[in-house]
Amino acid sequence: MITEEKCYVMTCDKCGCVCNEQGHSDRNNAIEAADDSGWYISENKHYCPDCYEMDDNEQLVLK
């Protein structure tokens, strides 16, 4: 039997890459996993570690 299950993945707002291709059944789990992987997470922006860095003033800088 095959059933379709909704899952959540975090994708980078800049390059579009996917944080964890396996996905998560819960939205918060997807956020936590991305957080553990060093992603930048704000209310409506998510960037993978390859796409951003923090400058000396702790400001987000997109590469």
Ligand SMILES: [Zn+2]
């Ligand atoms: Zn990216």
